Amino acid sequence: MVEIPKMEDIAKNVNLYDHDKNEFEKGYRKDVAGLPRICELLKTAGSTTNEVPDKDIVIDIEKAESVAVQADTTHPSNTCTSLDVNIMASLDGATWDTVPYAEMNLGAAEIKTMLINPGPLKIRIRFDTNNNAGYPRVKVKVRE
Numbered sequence: 001m002v003e004i005p006k007m008e009d010i011a012k013n014v015n016l017y018d019h020d021k022n023e024f025e026k027g028y029r030k031d032v033a034g035l036p037r038i039c040e041l042l043k044t045a046g047s048t049t050n051e052v053p054d055k056d057i058v059i060d061i062e063k064a065e066s067v068a069v070q071a072d073t074t075h076p077s078n079t080c081t082s083l084d085v086n087i088m089a090s091l092d093g094a095t096w097d098t099v100p101y102a103e104m105n106l107g108a109a110e111i112k113t114m115l116i117n118p119g120p121l122k123i124r125i126r127f128d129t130n131n132n133a134g135y136p137r138v139k140v141k142v143r144e
Helices: none
Strands: 013-018 023-028 037-042 066-072 083-090 102-106 111-116 122-129 137-143
Touching: 066 083, 066 102, 102 111, 122 137
Parallel strands: none
Antiparallel strands: 013 023, 037 137, 066 111, 066 137, 083 102, 083 122
16 A cells, blocks of 8 residues: 655755755745745936946846846835836847837836736846936846
8 A cells, every 4th residue: 555645755955955045945845946045136316327336246147937026115214206127038048139128117215016028038127217316226136
């Protein structure tokens, strides 16, 4: 007779090795997948167009099943009332869009989340601060 494992034994978390970070991360036993990666980007005192975040990160979405982008202008120093978050895409990692692949506009003290279609090889974030000083924060969550 075959013994059926208990549900709590099946659903337990497992640790998966992340080769990029050189460390283990929590994952799910049911599909042996890592938790979605979240990348956070900040811009301090933005005041012009096509601005690069303080730490410019290129995000690989080649294997993505879904990609969520959340922008936030609630920083106490933010005085900008019109800020554009531009998602630029690349199919080869070298040639980048000159027109945003996806974009959103936020006013002062707003948080907005949107999904973008996977498909490009990589994406990166750029900001257009349309007035005053912008302190935007963007989180990108890639589910593979």
